[in-house]
Amino acid sequence: MLPTDAPCTPDARMPRSTLLGTARIPDTDVELKLHEHGDRFAISIPGRGELMNTRVHGSEIALAERTLARLGPRAAMRILIGGLGMGFTLAAALKAVDGEAEVVVAELVPEVVEWMRGPVGEPAGHPLNDPRTMVHVGDVADVVREPGAGFDAILMDVDNGPEGLIRTENDWLYGEAGLRAAYRALRPGGILAVWSASPNPRFTGRLGRVGYRVDAETVRPHRQGRGARHHLWYACRHN
Numbered sequence: 563m564l565p566t567d568a569p570c571t572p573d574a575r576m577p578r579s580t581l582l583g584t585a586r587i588p589d590t591d592v593e594l595k596l597h598e599h600g601d602r603f604a605i606s607i608p609g610r611g612e613l614m615n616t617r618v619h620g621s622e623i624a625l626a627e628r629t630l631a632r633l634g635p636r637a638a639m640r641i642l643i644g645g646l647g648m649g650f651t652l653a654a655a656l657k658a659v660d661g662e663a664e665v666v667v668a669e670l671v672p673e674v675v676e677w678m679r680g681p682v683g684e685p686a687g688h689p690l691n692d693p694r695t696m697v698h699v700g701d702v703a704d705v706v707r708e709p710g711a712g713f714d715a716i717l718m719d720v721d722n723g724p725e726g727l728i729r730t731e732n733d734w735l736y737g738e739a740g741l742r743a744a745y746r747a748l749r750p751g752g753i754l755a756v757w758s759a760s761p762n763p764r765f766t767g768r769l770g771r772v773g774y775r776v777d778a779e780t781v782r783p784h785r786q787g788r789g790a791r792h793h794l795w796y797a798c799r800h801n
Contacts, residue, residue: 582682585673589731596677603648603682605674616685619650621757621783621792622719626654628779629715629755632796636714638662642747644702644735645669645719649678649686655717656692663694666713668702675699703735703743711747716754718744723758723793724765736765741772745799754797761793769797 582603583596594613597604604615614622626643633639639659643651646669655665667690669675675697677683678690689695698705702720705711724736734740736756744754754774758765761780769776774797781792 583673583677585671588670594671594674596673596682603685605648614647616648616682618783619648621781621794622647622650623654624781625717625719625755625757625794626651627658628781628794629717629753629796630655630658632798633715633751633753639664639714640712640749641665642702642705642711642713642716643667643719644706644717646674646678646697647719649683649689651717651719652695653686653689656689656694659694661694664696665692665694666696666698666705668698668700668705670699670701672699701731703731703740706735706740706743706747708747712749713747714749714752716744716748716752717757718755719757723756723760724762725758725760736768738768738772741769741774741797745772745774748799750799750801752799754795754799756795756797758793758795759790766795769795773800774798775800 578600580598581595582598585594587594592607595606595608602615602617604612606612637660641655643655643665646652646667652665652667683690690697718735720735721732748754766776766778777796779794781794783790783792
């Protein structure tokens with residue numbers, strides 16, 4: 563029983579959660595839900611929890627920053643990002659390149675692009691509004707397969723990494739056929755960088771068999787260095 567002076571209102575410490583939208587991932591029966599939780603936005607899958615949110619994004623930023631630092635300065639770079647997410651990889655890539663660069667972001671779910679064009683894009687600085695951004699609404703595999711793609715870097719943050727959990731079609735990206743297609747889509751000295759929620763020694767070996775020079779590291783999603791460990795591969799095309 564509440565004391566007589568207890569307020570009959572929700573706990574002020576609990577952030578208000580509002581469902582802003584839903585979307586179905588093509589070729590699956592999986593539904594995405596976009597929520598606003600107080601001061602952050604989050605995309606989740608019912609029964610599987612949050613996929614991403616606008617508060618924790620250190621490893622997504624690292625994917626772009628560290629890949630482009632390895633490449634070094636290049637004029638008029640062309641970059642492909644697989645997976646828009648909350649826009650932090652895209653924003654970090656745009657920050658690292660010059661005004662003549664082109665950054666192509668491929669996002670399979672049309673609603674995710676629309677969400678990012680609204681308030682959800684604000685935490686990342688609305689990178690879709692940058693004139694250097696080109697949006698491909700569809701499968702990133704289609705962009706990778708394009709003849710003469712000529713990318714300096716391909717930043718892949720699709721599904722859960724090489725051990726995809728959501729869409730079986732993504733297995734092609736991380737299999738030898740997809741990795742060879744990415745190799746052909748890169749310019750000499752270009753880098754295929756891959757984000758993953760977990761380590762995968764077999765994937766490291768697969769990259770090497772295709773012909774990449776491979777390096778990998780573990781990063782924290784929290785900028786403060788707390789929480790889970792995510793994994794990045796940097797696979798360089800020799801020539």
